[in-house]
Amino acid sequence: MEHNQASWNDSASAGYEPLLTEKNTTAVLTEDSALPDELTRDSLELPALSEPELARHYTRLSQMNYSIDTGPYPLGSCTMKFNPTFFEDIAARPEGSTHPDRHEETIQGTLQVYYELQDYLARIGGMDAVSLQPPAGAAGEFTGILVAKAYHERHGDSRSEVVIPASAHGTNFASAAMAGYDVVELPAAEDGRVDLAALREAVTEETAALMLTNPNTLGLFERDIETIAEIIHDAGGLLYYDGANLNALLGRARPGDMGFDIMHYNVHKTFATPHGGGGPGAGPVGVTEELAQYLPAPRIRKTDESSSDDEEIRYELFEPSHTIGKVHGAMGNWLVLLKAYSYISRLGDEGLRDASAKAVLNANYLGKLIDLDIPFGPYHHEFVASAGDHDAADFAKEMLDRGVHPPTTKWPEIVSEALMTEPTEAESKRDLDQLAAAFNSVQTSNDEQSEAPTTTAARYIDQTSAARNPRLSWHALEE
Ligand SMILES: Cc1ncc(COP(=O)(O)O)c(C=O)c1O
Secondary structure, eight states, X not given: OHHHHHXXXXXXXXXXXXXXXXXXXXXXXOOOOSSOGGGSOSOEEEEOOOHHHHHHHHHHHHHXXXXXXXXXXXXXXXXXXXXXXXXXXXXXXXXXXXXXXXXGGGOHHHHHXXXXXXXXXXXXXXXXXXXXXXXXXXXXXXXXXXXXXXHHHHTTOOOOEEEEETTSOXXXXXXXXXXXXXXXXXXXXXXXXXXXXXXXXXXXXXXXXXXXXXXXXXXXXXXXXXHHHHHHHHTTOEEEEEGGGGGGTTTTOOHHHHTOSEEEOOHHHHSOOXXXXXXXXXXXXXXXXXXXXXXXXXXXXXXXXXXXXXXXXXXXXXXXXXXXXXXSSTTSOHHHHHHHHHHHHHHHHHHHHHHHHXXXXXXXXXXXXXXXXXXXXXXXXXXXXXXXXXXXXXXXXXXXXTTSOOOEESOSTTSTTEEEEOOOTTOOHHHHHHHHHHHHHHHHOOOTTOOOOOSSSSOSOOHHHHHHSOOOSHHHHHO
């Protein structure tokens, strides 16, 4: 008990919470077991803690975290919108626990949700066919580029390059490279958009695809999108839409209508599902009619009998004729997809239009309030401010000490000391005012010796070592 009392004080003062195994109260269990000897161990060392001790341990850990449930999270490009608990409740219902290997005849309701979600997403993106299988945006990119590759190869056209603007997300470069393509990097024009002259020069008969985000990572709409599409299509290439910024366009403009052939949807950015963080997420892929036959298998369709008016609608799985195969188990991450389905159905056409309007309004309101240079505009759902003489990473650490989550830093590089800021539609005017006050307070502070963050559980961490030498479990810490 004495030890635990001391550790409570530690955690209260310094944000430190000992591991359960560090609590000096290990019990050794040596119960006789009815299981065969070869399946049991002689003893099991477990921390002997009472329920309150355990509950407090995990509560303290949760309080060290900052989340969208704690306050605004204006991490540009990530679209950290609040996930309403209503959709969590739907996913938690017992009817939702469908085993992925159940026969399709016994999961008609599940298949109906999948089918309708395919249809919703196709309509939202202006695409003809959708696969729900990829488990994240990056996995959607990779899938989409594999679809492009299968298409070219089937036309006897083995192209070798994918063109990507320098300001694109790192996963675009990685997805193209993983699919076996050489990446051609496209510099931006002076206004921050695609440089048409540079694009014409970069696109050749080797170009398999151009990957584009619109609005781009500066929040700018690519006004020349029709010309861009023409340049790519005239060269026999395909136009890929990175759906990370779809939240800006919901219900207003559709990638398919702009000439895009393939796109992915980040449901955790646009449709209020939790961020995957490498865990269970979803990044469905939409394509035009001529690419539908290459999508991952299985997809879901209505059965032939369903076409007759008298029949109840039935759904079945099918394999597209030239499918690239599977990119994930089953039909994707069901419960994440169920949340996206529920969000879209609940908001409806009007609600989705309203979400994009408020996302753009909030970004513009916040941008007007902060005393930092925003070199490119007019911007939509996000803007990239410059921290000026401050180092953007230090600026972000100082914001943590003002109790708010900072924006994305140092990307895109076209803005020096970039602070890429995306408040999302979920924030109220009061929260935006507080966020702006935090920006402005850091901006006017001249504390060059700042040791921020001093109020968080982790101080100024060595990010390079953390990335290169990750210790992801308590075993690693023990070692
Ligand atoms: C512009 C852009 N593209 C692609 C991705 C990758 O998406 P995901 O995190 O779902 O893999 C991100 C993620 O932040 C992004 O911001």
